Amino acid sequence: MRLAPVTTDGRLATMSPGRMVHHAHQEFKTMSRYRELLAEKEQLEKLIAEARGQEAASALEKVRATVAEFAFTPEDVFGNPRKKTRRAAAAKYLNPETGDTWSGRGRAPAWLKDQDRERFRITE
Template structure:
C-alpha cells in the first residue's frame, strides 16, 4: 500500500509527464496546421473568418413601443410586461 507522500510524489511525476506530452502534441498540431496552410496557400481570413457571419451574438436594440405617461418609463412590447401596463388597454400607451 502506498503512503500519502509516495502518492504525492507520483502525482508530481504524472503532472510533469502530462505537461510534457501536451507541449509535444501541441507542437505537432501546430506543425501540421502550418503545413496545411502552406500547402493550400490559406490566409488567416480563410482559417478564421470575420465575425460578420455570427449574427446571433449581435444584440440589436429594439425601439420602445409603449410609454407610461406618468413616469416616462418605456417598454418594447417584448418579454414580460411591466406592472404599469399589465391588465390595461395598451393602445393608450402606444408611442405615436
C-alpha cells in the first residue's frame, strides 16, 4: 500500500514528491532569509541605540553649557509647572441694599438693569 505524500504541516500534497522537495527547499531558503533579516535588524537596533546615546550626550552637554552661561533657572527653561490662576477681578460696582458686587465683567446683574451704573460705582 502506497501512502499519499503529506506536506510539512500535515496536509495532503497536491504536487509530485520531486516538486515537494523543491518547494520545501524554497521554504527553507525563505525562512533562512527571514532569520538573516531579523539578525540584521537586531544589529541595526543596537547601532541606533549607540548613536542615539552619543547624540543625546552631546546635546545634553550643550544644554548644560548654555544653562550655566546664562544662569537659567528651571522655571526659565521649563516654565512654571503650576498653572497660573487668575485672580478674581476687583469689584467696581456695589449694591448698597444687599452688599452684592459686580466687577464690570460679563453679564450685568439684575440689580443694575436699567439703572445708571455710576450711582453704584465703588470710588475707593
